[in-house]
Amino acid sequence: MNSPELQCRRLLPSAGSLPPLCLRRESPYHPRAFFVVLSESAGCSAIYGEMNTTKSAPPGPSAPRTPPRGQAEPKIHSTPLQPSAISSIQDPKGSALTKHHVALIHREYTDKIRRNVDVEDFVRAVFRFGWSDIHPTPYRDNNEEHTQQYSLGNADIKAYRVGKELSIYTPFNNLANGLLCQLYGPLPDDETPKSDEDKAADKTLRAAATTRCSAVMRHRHDVADSEGQAGSKPALPPLRTYPGRLRTRGHIVTKSKHKLGEKPDLTYSTVKGKPVWEWELVPVEVQKTNAETIEETLRDMLIGCEDGVFSAFLDADSDHAEDEEGLGDADEGGADADEEQGMSDSEEQQGAASGSASKRKRGKEEGSAPDSKRARTASVLPLPSRRTPPMSPKEVQVVKYVNQIMSSNVRSYAVGWLIEETKMRLVYGDRMGLIFTKEIDFLQDDAALFLLIVAATGAAGVHDLGIHPALHFRHKDAVVFSSRTGYVGAKIRLDVQEEQGMEEFVFDVDVTKADPRAVYTEFGLIGRGTTVIPVKAEQGDESKAAEKLKDEPLVAKVAWPHKSRQAEDKMIRAVRQCLVEKGKEKYLDHVVDLKCSVTKSIEEMGLPRVAMGVVPEEQDLRVCRTLILRRYERLETIGSQKGFHTVFVHVVRAHYWVYETSRILHRDISTNNIMWFMRDGEIIGVLCDWDLAEDHSNGDHLSIRPSDEAAATPASTSTSKQAGQPSEQLKSQLKSRVNSGQEPAAATSQLMPEQTPRYRTGTGPFMALDLLRSGLPPIHKYRHDLESFFYIYAYTAAAYDPVKKRFGYIAQWQHSSLVAIGDSKHKFLTNVTEFMAVFSKAHEDFKPLLEPGAFLMQLLRTFRAIERRKDVINRLAVTDECRKGSAVDNGAKVEKLERERDAMVTYSTFMDILGGKLAPPNK
Incomplete structure (x- = not known):
């Protein structure tokens, strides 16, 4: 298992993906391209000559212990790289771009979608709301004629159906807000300035709405009691604790702290005037391109309740109106005819409940009990496979809004509406993925379901709409x-x-x-x-x-x-x-x-x-x-080079002693994770955010290379597909290779479900170069964190403005591709022109650090020497591919070179160069 052949096979790249010569010349950072670069620039002896001038380093942290032979290796709890999503949608100048936002959604979210969830199941799960929670008759005040049915007005239905986008926002709002008023009482008019008389009228309306809500709440508890559910269910959510309503937003850019402008068509909101994502509740995307021809005889759509069952029907002569106006049943087989095979029980029940507008019925009998067949079926439905179809443009659009909602305030999940012509879907998003419901025809057969959706949304408290319950x-x-x-x-x-x-x-x-x-x-x-x-x-x-x-x-x-x-x-x-x-x-x-x-x-x-x-x-x-x-205070508020240096030395020292005393390695050294505070006039640096840290007390562990596909080049920051466990096919392949003697038995055990594969961790601009290369990720070592500290100092010297107290950016390091960042940083270390370009806009306070004898330049030379030695390792890899039979000898050379690279920078040498002898390394 530990033979030189196996060690070499683990360390060297696969020959199967050797790029063409032209690619090598264009991308000298590629592991198999260094041989070409070396042959064109300098000989191997010259490289060794520079590296041998580096002074010997005092010992740093001792090497992680290796488990005794025969002892089972512990599980590797490692997380894939979680780069900043906002950085992946920004251009090199830091401006967020819509096209990059769309690309992010396609890249990261497509394989985390579940479609065609039943609408009633969705409403019950999200809002804890069902048919029995709707009052049987609409709200009315003392001056209104008594009515038994909820209604959708024919004028607004007609305006919606004959109109196209932009012109239909108002009638849609009228339909939805009209139902809200029928359900929960009239809403105060907060769209216009208030006189004292208007404010008094609004107060009266609020009191009436409160009375209505109390009646609805009593009705819900009465239903629960009659069904013997009192005390067995969670407390019912509060009703109408704030005046939410549908509002038109399409002509206004919704404000975002992330500086990404979006114009949702509508939102369910409490905010009038200019919308702000932090205080929006439900975003709505509308697509309406078809204008219908409608007769003047179009009727109101009524929704009535009889024995707990809600039915949608036309106001009068409904059968005749259906025939004339196209409101009848769908064609035989329905819109989902091509999805009939493989339908779940819940989908069959949904289809069986479909009917004409005059006979459409929805009520609590339809699988509302927690132990119904519908609920049992839904509980075992799997997530989609990688064959998930791509999102449509309108799906992407509503997900953009859900993305913004989840990036504002303190959210657990978000809900959105997607309207396409006269069809409606609901969308749910949380930190693990997206869910879309089946579509409903909200102005025809499914008008009762539209009532349910509006009622549930209007009754929902902020926690039911995704605000964190704490x-x-x-x-x-x-x-x-x-x-x-x-x-x-x-x-x-x-x-x-x-x-x-x-x-x-x-x-x-x-x-x-x-x-x-x-x-x-x-x-x-x-x-x-x-x-x-x-x-x-x-x-x-x-x-x-x-x-x-x-x-x-x-x-x-x-x-x-x-x-x-x-x-x-x-x-x-x-x-x-x-x-x-x-x-x-x-x-x-x-x-x-x-x-x-x-x-x-x-x-x-x-x-x-x-x-x-x-x-x-x-x-x-x-x-x-x-x-x-x-x-603590964020690093950018420090305001001076001297203050930054103090903070920097403190956190490097703390990082070392943490590793020495606990063997825990931070692994995400970045400007966001270094902070400070003042005590008695003294600046104290603090190392934060230990959520990507790893315990090395049992030693480092190499992950076996499962396949070329699994170790593919990290072309972008996207790791969603890498994050999964190995597929059953891969496990089967590994087992067969073990049985045939091609692979050691430990190979499969390392890739069983209880074993987590190793991934790159960190923040791209500050990650060590070894972690930015293509192929299987290496072990994250202590010296990799030291290299991250060096990049933080370089980044600050190049891009920090101590007067304005803010970080700029290094355009060369601002990429969504990890390999592209690595390419730029390799040039930064080895190319004088690139180095000068990075520091071209350095603030005057940091320019002395760029003098030849300054400590930043000494650190640069140290890490340049380490990188040059990696060039030699890559040259040996190319030699192995070109000349078979030398892999064993070169493997030993590679191991020796890697040990030498590890010894070239330690805590002691780093602190000696930095001039920060604030505590002897061995005390």
Whole structure:
């Protein structure tokens, strides 16, 4: 198993993918292209000559221990690279582009979609709302004539059907908002300035709506009691706690903190005037290109309830109207005739319930019981395979809006509407993927379902529409969700496990109008979706949080990491505990201070996808993790080269002692993960974000190369397809190779479901060059993190403005492709012209670091020498491909060269060059 042949086979690239000579010349960074470059530029002896001038390095962290022979290797808990989604849609100048946004959605989201979910199942799962929750008759005030049916007005139906896009927004809003008023009472007119008389009238309307909501709530509880469900179901959601309505948005760019302009056609919102993604609730995309010819005799569409069953029918002479106006049944076989084969039981029930507009019936009898056949079928439906069809342009459009919703405020999921002609679909998105419902004909056969959707949306609280359940909005004793009040009065409520049991910790969101610090959410729907919220412990005699945390400035970090990942809170606790146990308490200031944490599964979070039975496979499963941490300042606020240098030295030193005491390697060194604070006039640097850290206490482990496909070149930051476990076909192939003696038995065990494959981790511009090459990712070593620290200093010297306190960018390192970043950084290390281009706009405070004897230049020469030695390794790889029989000898040379590369930069040499002898490395 440990023969030189096998070691060489693991280290060397496959000969099967050798690129043509022209590719080698155009892309000298490619591993098999270095031989051409070397032969054109300098001989091997010249390269060795430069590397041999590097001074010998004092010992750094000892090599990770290798498990004794025969001992089972532990599981490798590693996560694929999670690059910033916003960086992948920006151009080199940092401007977000719509075309890149579309490309991101196609690339990352297509294989994480589930389609054709039943609408009733969707509404029940997302909103906890069903037919029995709709009041049997519409709302009416004392001056209205009594009516038994909900109605869609013929004038708005006609305007919608004869119109095209833009002209149909108003009639659609009238239809939806008209149902809202019939369901829950009239809405105050907040579209125009208010006089005192108007405000008084609005107050009367709000009181009437509240009375109506109370009646509906009583009706829902009466139904629950009559069905014997009282006490056996979760508490029913509150009704109409804020005045949401459909609003036209198509002519206004919706504001986004991520500087990506979008114009949703409509939104369900509480915000009048200019929309802001942070305070939108349901985005709506409309496509209407067909204008119909409609007779003047078009009737109102009525929706009535009889014995708990809702039916849609025309106001009068409905059969005659259907024949004349095209409102009759669909053609035999229906719109989904080509999908008949392989339909699930729930789809068959949906189709069986279809009928004419005069006889369309929807009610609680249709599989509403939790143990119905429909529910049991849905619970075992798998996620789609890689053969998932591409999204249509309109699907992409609504997903863009869902993406924006999930990148704003503190969200667990988002819901959208997609309208195409007279067909409607609902879309759901969370950190694990997307779900689309079957389409309904909302102005004809499925008008009753349209009533259900509008009723459920109107009854939903902000948590039912995706706001994180721990975040609660109240302002002056009222629930408010609006940009006018923002987060003022909002609280975070967490159930924290303490020694004495479970305690509720309540935190005030620490944002005021005078100090509007932002609640920041990472851009992107699928992924960790990290949100950072400034908070303080709620004060008061009964406050458990205040008792433990006083009034210290804090942040709540909410994220959705993979379930298989080592938990960040456990990593932080382990790091800090080991520092204390090994007598290094003085370094605790330089490691992020964790106060408390809560982790919940998707079941505990009540994610609607669980109720819909669309649960991801194990490798894609995520958890919601909330950490309460001490609040620090972001690195860009430091404001001087001297201050930055102090912070930098602190975190390099802390990183070393963490590794020495706990063998935990950070693996995501970036400008976002370095922060600072002041104490008694002294700057203290802090290393944060340990969610990609890895425990090396049992040694590093090479992953076997499963196939050329699995080790494909990381052409972009997309890793969604890499993230899965090996396919059954691959496992079968490996087993057959083991049985035939072609592969050691350990090969298959390393790729069984309980074993996680190794991936690149980090942030592209700061990742070590070894991690940016094509082929199978190497072990992430301690020196790779040191190389990341070097790139941070180089990046700051090249792009930081200490006066404006902000980072610019290095255009050459701003790529969505990891290989392209690696290509640019290789040129940066080895090409003087490229090096000067990177630093062409350096601030005056950092220019002294570019002098020949400066420490930044010494670090540059050190990492250049390491990279040049990698050139030699790649030349040996090309030699093996050209001359068979020398692989064993060259394999030994490669191992020797790799050991030499590891020894060329250590903590001691790095700190000696940096001039930061703040603590001897061996004490």
